[in-house]
Amino acid sequence: MEEIQPFKQNKSALERIITNIIDNTLKLSAPGTDIRIIAIETLHQSIQIKVMDERKGIAAENLNRIFERIYRVEHSRNQATGGSGLGLYIAKTLAHQIDGSITVDSQIVRVTVF
Secondary structure, eight states: OOOOOOOOSOHHHHHHHHHHHHHHHHHHSOTTOOEEEEEEEOTTSOEEEEEEEOSSOOOHHHHTTTTSTTOOOGGGOSTTTOOOSOHHHHHHHHHHHTTOOOOOEEOTTSOEEO
């Protein structure tokens, strides 16, 4: 197994991206839900980081909107969840600034992967 090369981009941006995605996952997952974080070095000497959980899932009509500024999926709009609706927007904006990308795949009542 080869060692993953050091990250040479803006480390504080990468930290903020990962923190925002994990924070979002923790806020919207039920207590006791398993959350997995996986880092994979790709063939193009980039790193793919996956954050996976087994929450309710995100409806297809919301998938392309969750990275919009101040957008919150209906079931996350309550006092208990908290948040401003900016976390994923900031994460996506920072990812573009460091030539990265963020995608999401979700299946209702199955798994969500960032």
